Amino acid sequence: MPHIVTLNQETDxxxxxxxxxxxxxxxxxxxxxxxxxxxGRGQDFIAFCGNERRLAFAICDGVSQSFHGDLAAxxxxxxxxxxxAELPFPDDAETFRxxxxxxxxAWQLEAEALIAAQPIRPDLPPLLRDALMRKxxxxxxxxxxxxxxxxxxxxLAACWMGDLRLRLFDDKGxxxxxPEARWETRQRWSSRFGAKNGAPQVLLMALHGVARLTxxxxxxxxxxxxxxxxxLESLDALADELLSLPTSDDLSLLDVVLNSAPEPxxxxxxxxxxxxxxxxxxRWQPVAGAEWYRVWLESERRSFTVxxxxxxSPTFLLKAPEGVYTCRVQALSNHRAPSALSAAVQLESxxxxxxxxxxxxxxxxTKPAALEMLAPAQASASAVGxxxxxxxxxxxxxxxxxxxxxxxxxxxxxxxxxxxxIVWYFVHMR
Amino acid sequence: xxxxxxxTSTTPVLIIYLLDISGSMGQMLGDKRRIEIVSDALQxxxxxxxxxSTKGELVAPRYRLAIYAYESQVHDVLGGIRTIDQFxxxxxxxxxxxxxxxxxxxxxxxxxxxxxxxxxxxxxxxPLICHMTDGEYQGDDPTPIVQRIMQMGTQDGNVxxxxxxxxxxxxxxxxxDVYSWQGVLSEADLANDxxxxxxRMSSPIPESYRLEMQEFGYNLQAGAPMLxxxxxxxxxxxxxTMSGATPVA
Numbered sequence: 001m002p003h004i005v006t007l008n009q010e011t012d013x014x015x016x017x018x019x020x021x022x023x024x025x026x027x028x029x030x031x032x033x034x035x036x037x038x039x040g041r042g043q044d045f046i047a048f049c050g051n052e053r054r055l056a057f058a059i060c061d062g063v064s065q066s067f068h069g070d071l072a073a074x075x076x077x078x079x080x081x082x083x084x085a086e087l088p089f090p091d092d093a094e095t096f097r098x099x100x101x102x103x104x105x106a107w108q109l110e111a112e113a114l115i116a117a118q119p120i121r122p123d124l125p126p127l128l129r130d131a132l133m134r135k136x137x138x139x140x141x142x143x144x145x146x147x148x149x150x151x152x153x154x155x156l157a158a159c160w161m162g163d164l165r166l167r168l169f170d171d172k173g174x175x176x177x178x179p180e181a182r183w184e185t186r187q188r189w190s191s192r193f194g195a196k197n198g199a200p201q202v203l204l205m206a207l208h209g210v211a212r213l214t215x216x217x218x219x220x221x222x223x224x225x226x227x228x229x230x231x232l233e234s235l236d237a238l239a240d241e242l243l244s245l246p247t248s249d250d251l252s253l254l255d256v257v258l259n260s261a262p263e264p265x266x267x268x269x270x271x272x273x274x275x276x277x278x279x280x281x282x283r284w285q286p287v288a289g290a291e292w293y294r295v296w297l298e299s300e301r302r303s304f305t306v307x308x309x310x311x312x313s314p315t316f317l318l319k320a321p322e323g324v325y326t327c328r329v330q331a332l333s334n335h336r337a338p339s340a341l342s343a344a345v346q347l348e349s350x351x352x353x354x355x356x357x358x359x360x361x362x363x364x365x366t367k368p369a370a371l372e373m374l375a376p377a378q379a380s381a382s383a384v385g386x387x388x389x390x391x392x393x394x395x396x397x398x399x400x401x402x403x404x405x406x407x408x409x410x411x412x413x414x415x416x417x418x419x420x421x422i423v424w425y426f427v428h429m430r
Numbered sequence: 431x432x433x434x435x436x437x438t439s440t441t442p443v444l445i446i447y448l449l450d451i452s453g454s455m456g457q458m459l460g461d462k463r464r465i466e467i468v469s470d471a472l473q474x475x476x477x478x479x480x481x482x483s484t485k486g487e488l489v490a491p492r493y494r495l496a497i498y499a500y501e502s503q504v505h506d507v508l509g510g511i512r513t514i515d516q517f518x519x520x521x522x523x524x525x526x527x528x529x530x531x532x533x534x535x536x537x538x539x540x541x542x543x544x545x546x547x548x549x550x551x552x553x554x555x556x557p558l559i560c561h562m563t564d565g566e567y568q569g570d571d572p573t574p575i576v577q578r579i580m581q582m583g584t585q586d587g588n589v590x591x592x593x594x595x596x597x598x599x600x601x602x603x604x605x606x607d608v609y610s611w612q613g614v615l616s617e618a619d620l621a622n623d624x625x626x627x628x629x630r631m632s633s634p635i636p637e638s639y640r641l642e643m644q645e646f647g648y649n650l651q652a653g654a655p656m657l658x659x660x661x662x663x664x665x666x667x668x669x670x671t672m673s674g675a676t677p678v679a
Contacts (some may be wrong), residue, residue, distance in 0.1 A: 032485075034439050040488045063677075064485040121487070127473075127518045132478035246440040246553070309554060 003296050003303040004049045004081050007252075009070050013307075015235040015332045016292070021052035022151065024260035026232070026253075030239045032219070033248040044217050044252040045073035045142075045340045047081045056084035059164055061217045063188055065141075066131065067115060072140035072191055074113070079107050080146040080159075082138050089150045089156055090204060097202045100159050101195060108194035115140050138193030145183075145215050147255065149207070156210070158203040161187040161195060163218045166203070171211040173229055177202065185218075203303045212257045219249035229254065232334060256282035266339040271314070271329040273345050280347045282327060286310065287339065290331035296341060299323045318347045323347060378404040433636035435555040436677045437588035439490040443676040444547060446579065447472070447497045448536040449525065450563035451505075455596075456527040457564075460663065464564055464596055467528050467663055473522045475670040479514050481611030482678050491517040492678055496543060500536035502568075511547070533567035537575040544582050544589060556587035560673035561631075562660075564596040566624045576631040583630040590633040592656035594669040600625040600659035608664045609647050613654025625659070632657040635672075644676035 007013050012243040013029040031042035043062035050056065060077040061428055092098035120132045143162025150157070158166055163183045168176040212353045213226055219242065226238050239251050268290055273282040282295070295316045300323065308316055310331075318325060324348050331339040332376025449472075455465040456674040462470075483492045491513035499505045505525045535552050540559050551557070559579065582589045600632075601623045605611045613635070614676075620626050632655040648668055658669035 018518045034490045035485060038488045039485050043485060065482060068486055070486065125485065125521070126481055126519045127476060127521060128484070130473075130477045131484055132487070135481055135484070136476060247436060248438075260450070385575065 001032045002365045003045050003298070003305050004078055004085075005294070005307075006074070006315055007046045007303045008077065008307070009045060009074065011042075012042075013038065015239075016036055016231040016332075018332050019261065019337055020050040020055060021287060022259055022261065023050070023055055023149070024257040025050075025055070025057075025256075026235070026255040028086075028235055028251065028253045029237060030219075030243060032250050033243050035250070036243070040158035042250045042252075043069045043073060044219070045070070045249040046079040046252050046254055047077040048254065049081050049085045053152050054085065054275070055149045055151075055256065056147070057215070057254055057256075058084075058144060059215050059217060059254055060145075061143040061162060061250070061252075063141035063143065065135075066138060066190070067140045068118065069140060069142055071115065071118065072111065072189065073142075073144075075111050075188055075191075076107065076142050076144055077146075078101070080144060084146055084148040084157070084411070086149060087157075089148070089153045089155060092206050093202050096157055096159070096204060097199060097216055099151050099200065100200050103202065104196045108189075108191060109176055110270075111140065115362035141188045141190045141196070143188045144219075147215065149213075149258075149307045154207050156205050156213070158209055161189055161198075163198050164213075165218075165224065166229070167216075168210050169212040169228070170209055171213070173212075176210065177409075206340035207258065210258065212255065214253065214255045216253040217250060219251040219255070221247070227255075230255075261276070268331040268333055268339040268370045270339045271328065271331050271342050273316075273342050275345050275347065276407055280349050281316060281346065282318075282329065282345055283315045284329055286314050288333040289333050289336060290339075292334045294330045294338075296330065297305040298326045298330045318349050320349045329421045376394065432558055433587040433590075433638045435553070435584070437492040437555050438678070439492055441551075441554040442492050442494045443521060444494045444496070444511065444544075444551060445673055446540045446555040446557065447673070447677075448533075448540060448559060448561040449496070449497065449499045449500045449507075450501075450531055450533070450536075451525045451527050451559075452501045452529055452531040452565065453527050454531075454565050455525075459596065459598075462663075463527075465627075467666055468562060468596075469522060469525060470663075471666045471670040474667055475674045476517060476522060477585070478671065479674045481520055481608075482674070483514050483602060489518055491515050493517075493676075496540075497523065498536050498539050499523075499525055500532055500539075501527075502532050503519045503529070504532070504535045504539045504561065505522050508541070511543075515528065530562065530568045531565055531570050533561075533563060534570035534572040535574060536561070537572045537579065539591075541575055541579050545670045546578065548584065552584050554584055555676050556584050556590055558590040558592060558673060558676065560592045560594065560670070562594040562596065570642075573627060580633060587636065587653070588633070590636070590639075591631055592657045592658070592669070593628045594660050594666065594670055595625060595628055596660045596666065597625075598661045604661065605659070605665065607669050610649055612649060612651040612675060614657050614659070615651065615654065629655055629657050632645070638677050639672065639675045642677060643672060646675075648672055651658060 005030045005108040013032055015028040018024045029046055031354045035042055043064050045060040048057035057082040060073035062073035120129055141165055143159035145164035145166055147158040163185045188196050190196050206308040269287045271284040271287050276283055289309045292310050297304055326344045327347055328341040328344050347373050456463050459467055483490045493514040494511050495517055496511045497507040499507050540552050579589050599621055617626055634653045635656055643650055660666040660669055
């Protein structure tokens with residue numbers, strides 16, 4: 001199976017469509033308005049992994065009342081997809097449930113230590129530190145919905161805890177009933193307790209008669225009927241509408257159309273990444289028609305991907321635990337088949353590994369927004385082959401706001417300078 | 431009016447604490463002064479509110495707080511309404527007991543605040559007044575004011591009034607287990623007239639609050655009054671937990 005593709009929780013991903021084997025995969029990830037305004041991470045998480053034979057995916061909804069629910073969501077989402085991708089298709093529901101329960105218990109042991117080691121900044125206000133310490137004691141929690149589509153077996157294996165929804169549609173767009181399915185808000189996975197409030201729900205079924213399936217988080221609320229039929233544009237419009245509501249929550253959706261194919265056009269051209277001399281970075285010429293790029297990374301320890309928007313500079317800066325990474329770049333579009341993977345380029349990261357679970361789970365943090373902040377002159381410099389200093393790329397953290405007093409002093413100084421200049425003008429020039 | 435509106439950063443809930451800091455609050459309850467136990471409980475519920483408002487390290491302003499400490503006079507402790515994220519930065523105020531118990535003046539201050547605020551928070555959860563005292567009022571009877579307040583409200587429901595009575599003389603039977611206690615079920619459970627007065631000044635617990643309290647392990651009966659005989663530290667903690675039990679998104 002190929003690498004696990006994950007969507008960045010620090011930014012929003014508008015509706016996108018890509019083709020994996022015979023399926024069209026549409027997804028969207030929007031953080032709640034609160035998180036967007038404050039620049040915080042989304043608590044939801046989307047991951048998938050597929051080829052011509054199988055597709056595994058997970059949507060997780062981190063519990064914001066728990067300690068950094070985004071961490072549990074990401075940890076669990078990656079684990080579920082990795083596990084499902086390699087799982088022999090289950091023979092029956094009980095076998096599947098038992099295997100899943102064993103995994104959830106095993107992952108709990110791993111996550112508990114990681115969450116306990118998650119630092120709480122000492123400079124936070126005492127009340128907030130107390131609240132976070134209390135939350136950390138209770139662990140990080142997430143609801144989840146994960147599925148494996150096996151094209152060879154023509155069957156679906158799905159599992160979930162919580163109130164994320166899985167919906168199936170026939171080829172006429174009619175929703176198929178799932179009478180046995182129960183979506184219970186109280187159910188979730190916890191880094192402290194493992195599966196909480198009951199055993200995980202499972203579903204095994206043949207895909208005969210199923211043309212499409214949609215998984216989404218509860219953020220769609222009463223508007224989830226709008227997901228029966230949608231276009232990329234209508235999906236983005238719906239997300240905008242929901243984000244404007246007072247109850248705005250994270251939105252995540254993953255939709256799979258079976259037996260689909262892109263327009264019969266040639267796949268996108270394959271990018272030709274080059275190592276930026278002296279930096280753990282790649283750059284490549286833009287590919288016509290590409291709407292985003294995916295960098296596939298592989299080290300001794302793990303494989304993962306990072307998406308880079310085509311509207312940004314076609315550049316990728318590796319920021320990951322120390323090691324050698326084999327990198328390939330792929331061009332993608334909503335309307336065309338993706339390119340082949342580029343030739344491999346090796347990058348070496350000299351960063352020390354961090355104990356932080358966030359770093360372990362998602363070692364790459366090059367936000368498109370960071371590149372967006374580059375001045376046009378810097379971007380064009382890299383395009384013509386002049387190496388860019390890493391320090392110019394590392395703009396992940398906005399500069400701290402200047403103290404009010406300093407801004408006041410500089411404003412007064414500017415006003416005095418302007419006054420002096422005006423007086424000078426009237427005295428000397430007239 | 432189902433009390434189902436959720437507290438969000440755009441529709442925060444207003445919670446007004448009326449805290450009796452009269453001289454008697456300096457008396458001991460167990461190994462601590464009553465006023466210290468109230469401060470601890472306030473710290474506890476503020477921490478809980480912060481926890482319920484926090485995603486990662488971000489504190490969403492889902493709660494708006496006003497604190498009136500009263501004795502013979504009323505003191506606006508926070509200098510107006512503060513959102514929970516502002517409250518986080520300022521920390522828990524300290525109280526020192528003194529003076530009498532002018533309960534009516536405290537409720538009057540709350541009524542004035544509500545009259546100013548309600549036109550602007552009609553789409554928000556119903557506000558809640560959490561009144562904590564350890565003795566009978568002096569001066570005017572607060573009951574008529576409280577009854578007026580209980581007729582005010584938002585689209586979500588009338589203003590909720592919770593009373594916490596720090597006393598071991600309020601119930602005929604002591605509460606043995608705070609988690610299995612079902613609440614004051616009838617006037618006959620109460621041991622004195624002032625407790626019955628407080629009962630009439632207490633709103634019934636909305637179902638949404640009762641369910642939130644269940645999440646904390648408390649098993650209050652549907653429709654029980656928001657009247658808490660705070661005989662022990664555990665009961666005070668439970669009573670303050672109720673004040674932060676507005677459903678959140």
